[in-house]
Amino acid sequence: MMRRLLFCLLAAVSVPAGAQSSAKAPRVFCCPDASGHQICGDVLPEQCYGKSYREMSPQGGVRRLVEAPLxxxxxxxxxxxxxxxxxxxxxxxxxxxxxxxxxxxYSSVQDIDNRRDKAIESVQSELKQAEARYVQLQARRQGLTREAEFYQKRSMPVALANSLRESDSELAAQWSVIEVKRRDIENIRARYEQDRARYIALTDPRAPDIR
Structure with a gap:
């Protein structure tokens, strides 16, 4: 029993003093006051509330810097x-x-040009069909107009009046189709031109930066 007690006492004495004191090392908090003087304390001084402050070690080193609340x-x-x-x-x-x-x-600039031309060709074909249909509608409208001239001084038949209104409506709708197709062609050109310029910028080191 005495031998065990003696061993415990020797073990306690052999622990380095620094290890014992580091666990209980005091903390010091410092911050400047309104006049710039440093205020320090082992607890955060009231003057440091809402400000940035430093937590110091007993040796004077900065343990951490706490920023002021935003x-x-x-x-x-x-x-x-x-x-x-x-x-x-x-x-x-x-x-x-x-x-x-x-x-x-795309595999090349030529590939971009070929795809652009193919896309435009497809829409141009649809545009030609729409324009041809518009010409047909115009011819029909002219025939109805000539027929309506016989009724300048008398009441126009209901069927003829309805045909004139329907013809005007069809012409307006068909012209809208033509305008859409023309815009589609311009949009295709613009889109492929953007792709072409970016492709060159990405693959040709001599090209200017387009970003």
Whole structure:
């Protein structure tokens, strides 16, 4: 029993003093007051509330720096900056995906030109059909107009009046189809021109940056 007690006492004495004191090392909190003088305490001084402060070691080293709480304006600005940063990251990811898709879609500039011409040719064929149909409708409308001239001084038959209204409606609708086809051709040209310029920028190191 005495031998065990003696062993425990020797073990306690052999523990380094630094290890014992480090667990109980006091903390010191410091911050400048309104006049710039440092105020320190083993608990956070009241003057440091709402300000940034330093937690010091007994040897004078800085253990950590605690920033002051953000004001509502600072918090709003930080959140806005974070949203802008995330939006820019999303934009860059989207641009990377778009560029990759472009390189996977086309094999060369000539490939882009060929696809553009084929797409335009298809719509131009539809445009010609729409224009031909419009000419037919115009011819029918002219025939109805000549027929209506016989009724300038008397009542026009209901069937003829209805035919005139239907003809005008068909002409307006067909002209809308023609305008849509013409816009489609312009949009195809613009889209392929954008793809062409970006493809060259991605594959030709001498090309200017189009971003």
């Amino acid at each position: 004001t509502p304006e600072q918090l709003a600005r930080r959140e806005a900056e974070e949203r802008a940063r995330k939006a820019e990251q999303a934009r860059q990811r989207a641009e990377t995906r778009r560029n990759q898709s472009l390189l996977e879609t």
